Amino acid sequence: MRIGIPRALLYYNYYPLWHSFFEELGHQVVTSSVTSKAVLDSGVMSCVDDACLPIKLFHGHVVNLIGKVDAIFIPRLVSICPEEYICPKFIGLPEMIKSSIKGLPDLIVLNYNAHRNLKDVHRAYVELGTRIGAKPSQAVKALQKATASQQAYDLLLKEGQTPLDMLNGRKRIGEGEGKGIIGLIGHPYLLYDEFISMGLISKLRARGYAVLVPENIAQPQIEMACAELPKKLFWSYGKKLLGSGLTMLKGRKVDGIIFLSSFGCGIDAFIVELLQRYNHRLYQIPSALITVDEHSGQAGFNTRLEAFIDMIEWRDGREGYISAHGASVFGH
């Protein structure tokens, strides 16, 4: 069977696992095309208006797979970690797709819910495998191999690779470094989709900056940074963004930090605010917030980015200048 995987949402986190699982069970995996204006437009046309940009884009990638595959894989993620949740938009995703898009092939829905126990996730994969024709023992074996592929991928990310490079098959070794490091905070489906992020990573590298992304920060560091907050964060991806941002700021690992956010994202609304407040109070590292939606254009985006880089470089070069206003004038 040809199984389509939409190149959107958590594709950037779990593609090695999903790809390996289905191929081990003898199926052919077909990924939707890279995002283009046509893919985004078809998502916008088929999705409800008030969904966020990444959900609209997911619809576009599903439409892109129609006619190319026998079934489309749609994960329903409720929780990826015990006692935590992820954005509710992931819970209703299969129903949104079914009600909004006509002419769909079969949907293969994975019910992924680790809220009580991680073993429930294991059971969900085995159940999914049997639903598409495998024996339970075959599904268990396929899951073991797929888990090994995913672990190898995650390890390379912790060593400094980005999902963008890994999924495009180009492992990077120290390129783009020299002028400094820019921390990027954003959901993977924004940062690593080159159309949506308007080539943010490539543009920074072209200006001589290396990037540090949330996937490069180890989970214990994220937990440690978030443990200092007055309340426990129960949104897993919100915690990841805030914890990795705080780790970058606290260790002064970056020369500047850019938040890439989607218009209408509830989680980003408070994560970005918290991170900016901590930064202003404690670290004062140059920062910029860039919010994207389906109307964002290259010109405005490039201007923001150029201004931010110029600001970092001017500040670096002229930090020692003393203002004419203050102690140097009035002397004491």
Ligand code: SF4
């Ligand atoms: S976390 Fe934000 S950007 Fe991601 S799906 Fe939810 S609302 Fe959309």
